[in-house]
Amino acid sequence: MGFGNKWINWISFCISNVKFSLIINGSPKGFFQSQKGLRQGDPMSLFLFILAMEGLNFMIRRARENGWIRGFCEAEVTQIRHLRSILTIFEGVSRLHVNWQKSCLYPVNQVPNMQILTENLGCQVVSLPTKYLGMPLGAKNKKLEVWNEILQRSEMKLTRWKSQYLSLGSILTLIKSVMDGQPTYMTILFLLPVSIGKKINKARRVFLWQGNKEKKGYNLVKWDKVALSKEQGGLGIKKLRAHNESLLKK
Template structure:
């Protein structure tokens, strides 16, 4: 991260999140002795998505450097290597009319898009202070809660599942956006 220009203090904060955590489990309602997790970040945790992007960008820059220095040579696959999947790509215009975006989309083979759109499950370009832009979070909670087979899960299992879902979905949103009071009162 220092190679990418991140401040030393910010890097220390991230390291502290990764190495200083402790946890315990509840057995019959009583907490066990605290221990440190040994496997790093939990998949779906609020920090893991952001760090994944940073790591991938750092890896990309490092690989580009060694290729440019001639230390590493990539293998060519087919007639030019990796290609964009145009069926999964969208073209978004900033400061141009949607008609111009549509014209360029026809040329490139991408689908035209406009604001707001979703990236990594988050709304980009949406007014986050509007109720309907938080509906995805609220509906996610409702969907997970209503789809459980209540009879097959113990009370403790349901509680653990609820905490897990609320942590992964809700914290992901509120780590990026300030949650309005109306959403906080619903949850």
């Protein structure tokens, strides 16, 4: 990818000179050398992974330029074989191995030679809808079932929080730092249904004014006022619809 020897030596030094220590009875005991490169969760691993994927991206672009594959890869045996060759070469260069048993082909509409394609690629055939990196694929985003997981996660957190004695400031912090962020991942790509937005707002509103009280609480201030910024006299809680629309316009 054009990196100089000095930069490569820097990265190699960071990977090959890592040492670890175990905490025994509250104090570290000795050090030992790493044998597998970066430790799990190391911040550098993300950047190295991106660089490795850029190499794979370059290989796929070169294959398209040479006419070996079209688009990403069409449903043709020759193109599937070229894709398999690219991934095999990438495995040898990067030492990142593809788990073919967990890899899947998702047919869109009718694909007559699906069984032959899977035999050449060495994976299995599954159908849509499914999930990839937490995102629903092949499902209509307006279906309420797509958003049920977000509602369930919010309900689980509320159940745990309501068992604790929290001040109004603590409740507000949990709403702004956790509950406001729950739907963000989905709302980057999908428009939040009105009914789901109302359910999330109701959960936030009830938790804010009722907290862990068993009796019904009273809304001391209108929600539209609460959702204003602090400069405007509100509490700075996110307006889900406005936040969703701003994310979709990026």
